[in-house]
Amino acid sequence: MSLIIVGSLALDTIEAPAGTVEDVPGGSSSYCSLAASYFTHPNIVGVVGKDFPDSVMTLFKDHRINLEGLAVEEGKTFRWGGRYAENFDTRTTLFTELNVFETFNPVLPENYKAAGYVLLANIHPGLQHHVLDQLNADSFVVLDTMNLWIDTALEDLLTLIKRVNMLVINDEEALMLTQERNYGKAAKKLQAMGPEWVIIKKGQHGALLFHEENVFSVPGLILDEVKDPTGAGDTFVGALTGYLDQSKDHSFDNMKLALVFGSVLASFCVEDFSVDGITYLQESELEERYDEFVLMSQF
Amino acid sequence: MSLIIVGSLALDTIEAPAGTVEDVPGGSSSYCSLAASYFTHPNIVGVVGKDFPDSVMTLFKDHRINLEGLAVEEGKTFRWGGRYAENFDTRTTLFTELNVFETFNPVLPENYKAAGYVLLANIHPGLQHHVLDQLNADSFVVLDTMNLWIDTALEDLLTLIKRVNMLVINDEEALMLTQERNYGKAAKKLQAMGPEWVIIKKGQHGALLFHEENVFSVPGLILDEVKDPTGAGDTFVGALTGYLDQSKDHSFDNMKLALVFGSVLASFCVEDFSVDGITYLQESELEERYDEFVLMSQF
Numbered sequence: 001m002s003l004i005i006v007g008s009l010a011l012d013t014i015e016a017p018a019g020t021v022e023d024v025p026g027g028s029s030s031y032c033s034l035a036a037s038y039f040t041h042p043n044i045v046g047v048v049g050k051d052f053p054d055s056v057m058t059l060f061k062d063h064r065i066n067l068e069g070l071a072v073e074e075g076k077t078f079r080w081g082g083r084y085a086e087n088f089d090t091r092t093t094l095f096t097e098l099n100v101f102e103t104f105n106p107v108l109p110e111n112y113k114a115a116g117y118v119l120l121a122n123i124h125p126g127l128q129h130h131v132l133d134q135l136n137a138d139s140f141v142v143l144d145t146m147n148l149w150i151d152t153a154l155e156d157l158l159t160l161i162k163r164v165n166m167l168v169i170n171d172e173e174a175l176m177l178t179q180e181r182n183y184g185k186a187a188k189k190l191q192a193m194g195p196e197w198v199i200i201k202k203g204q205h206g207a208l209l210f211h212e213e214n215v216f217s218v219p220g221l222i223l224d225e226v227k228d229p230t231g232a233g234d235t236f237v238g239a240l241t242g243y244l245d246q247s248k249d250h251s252f253d254n255m256k257l258a259l260v261f262g263s264v265l266a267s268f269c270v271e272d273f274s275v276d277g278i279t280y281l282q283e284s285e286l287e288e289r290y291d292e293f294v295l296m297s298q299f
Numbered sequence: 300m301s302l303i304i305v306g307s308l309a310l311d312t313i314e315a316p317a318g319t320v321e322d323v324p325g326g327s328s329s330y331c332s333l334a335a336s337y338f339t340h341p342n343i344v345g346v347v348g349k350d351f352p353d354s355v356m357t358l359f360k361d362h363r364i365n366l367e368g369l370a371v372e373e374g375k376t377f378r379w380g381g382r383y384a385e386n387f388d389t390r391t392t393l394f395t396e397l398n399v400f401e402t403f404n405p406v407l408p409e410n411y412k413a414a415g416y417v418l419l420a421n422i423h424p425g426l427q428h429h430v431l432d433q434l435n436a437d438s439f440v441v442l443d444t445m446n447l448w449i450d451t452a453l454e455d456l457l458t459l460i461k462r463v464n465m466l467v468i469n470d471e472e473a474l475m476l477t478q479e480r481n482y483g484k485a486a487k488k489l490q491a492m493g494p495e496w497v498i499i500k501k502g503q504h505g506a507l508l509f510h511e512e513n514v515f516s517v518p519g520l521i522l523d524e525v526k527d528p529t530g531a532g533d534t535f536v537g538a539l540t541g542y543l544d545q546s547k548d549h550s551f552d553n554m555k556l557a558l559v560f561g562s563v564l565a566s567f568c569v570e571d572f573s574v575d576g577i578t579y580l581q582e583s584e585l586e587e588r589y590d591e592f593v594l595m596s597q598f
Contacts, residue, residue, distance in 0.1 A: 086480075089480075181386035181387070181388075182521075183521055184523060202504065205501065205504040206504075214594070215521050217596055222483035223481075253598070256598040296514050296515060299552070299597075
């Protein structure tokens with residue numbers, strides 16, 4: 001078993017300047033696993049309701065995603081609705097219906113427990129702890145988190161951070177959690193909490209990787225149009241972890257490449273609604289976009 | 300005559316978390332010319348009062364800055380005072396005393412008029428027009444501007460932009476001026492206004508260079524401490540233009556290097572008050588910091 005991904009699967013309703021879509025695939029795990037699938041065979045743990053569309057199941061299977069850990073329960077799938085302002089500066093949550101996700105208790109199938117890589121996609125830190133408790137290998141654990149858990153589950157989050165190899169967090173959250181105003185100082189504090197690797201996501205400004213005394217910055221690609229930023233962070237960390245699982249190389253130079261490929265997939269993600277930007281991409285498309293990152297940042 | 304720099308020379312009072320300094324060298328031209336001096340012999344055009352310290356004149360001369368175009372007039376030097384908030388999020392202007400700068404009329408000495416490079420550092424666009432009117436060569440003109448002129452002298456600014464080869468503008472100003480929310484679209488509009496080269500400065504997130512269909516992103520260095528961000532943008536554009544004058548190479552690859560060296564000098568600037576961070580730097584210090592940019596962005 002190589003990479004397992006534990007997170008949410010949802011049906012989203014998204015209102016954005018370019019249009020509105022309803023009941024489209026969403027949730028951290030959907031984005032993470034589709035993005036990771038370009039590099040490895042991800043294995044997901046999650047829950048959906050009986051109403052989860054067969055077409056999405058087929059999409060996952062087409063992307064070589066192992067669904068053995070995906071429970072299909074009586075009831076409705078987790079639903080989330082959000083609206084973006086004209087300039088994407090703000091996102092308003094329209095509704096959150098947990099449905100079957102309310103009682104989600106991630107149980108790892110026996111053959112998942114020796115996973116080489118574990119991606120704890122964005123869900124409650126208590127559930128993320130529970131996943132780690134079930135592992136019986138020295139897995140490389142990547143944790144993605146968000147401000148909601150800093151506000152509502154800080155203690156769980158802090159003990160969880162100690163247990164992971166890589167923390168992925170966005171810029172505002174990193175500063176909020178460390179009470180710092182400087183990314184370097186924030187990263188030092190986060191590294192001191194446990195994770196050997198810290199990634200600070202900066203949206204359109206790209207991302208920063210910190211490891212020991214080293215820093216790497218990957219830029220955000222300049223895109224003609226952003227249609228839907230939902231899931232861009234999940235896509236970034238999914239592709240990044242997928243790339244690590246494929247390469248199994250934890251050198252700083254290889255981690256740099258993992259961030260670049262994370263950014264490549266994230267740039268496709270925002271160009272279309274839901275997961276549409278990251279499905280059925282050709283290798284040549286990934287290569288072209290990688291080359292754009294090279295042109296944009298190499299001197 | 301190679302590079303001429305036209306801008307303000309001031310004595311600043313700066314209140315920042317790390318301390319307060321009074322009547323220290325400031326103004327766009329001071330930062331620009333000191334930064335440029337690491338690459339070429341800049342020639343400045345400006346005005347100061349009789350109270351301008353000899354020690355600063357000596358500093359300029361030590362940095363091979365030609366002061367032939369610097370008028371010393373009866374009266375006091377332009378003074379500016381500013382206060383930074385604890386986290387550098389906001390800067391409040393405490394006072395502005397134009398003094399001799401109020402009637403500044405930039406007159407180019409005869410031998411300045413065939414300058415290969417002209418840096419119009421931040422002053423009123425009307426004065427910047429007046430400088431261009433005096434040139435008798437096909438100079439490469441770099442324009443640095445700020446939000447004040449978008450608000451108060453928009454028409455002058457728009458006609459000026461048509462006349463320059465390179466526009467350097469910060470992110471908020473670029474978006475304000477073009478009514479866009481996307482850097483790529485903003486840059487396209489700015490390029491369409493005339494300048495072949497557009498640079499969008501993003502503070503701690505670095506800067507973006509646009510030329511035809513090409514984009515380059517230089518990151519902001521992660522610094523342990525920022526003492527005084529005053530003049531960082533001036534330092535960036537000063538070093539950048541000095542580097543261009545030294546190399547006289549307008550290829551995209553060389554422009555990339557100009558941005559990196561601009562960023563190298565700007566990173567020194569913010570580490571100390573006033574111009575103290577960019578005086579008497581050793582070549583080895585510039586090289587070390589250049590190497591930090593390489594490590595941080597090359598993959």
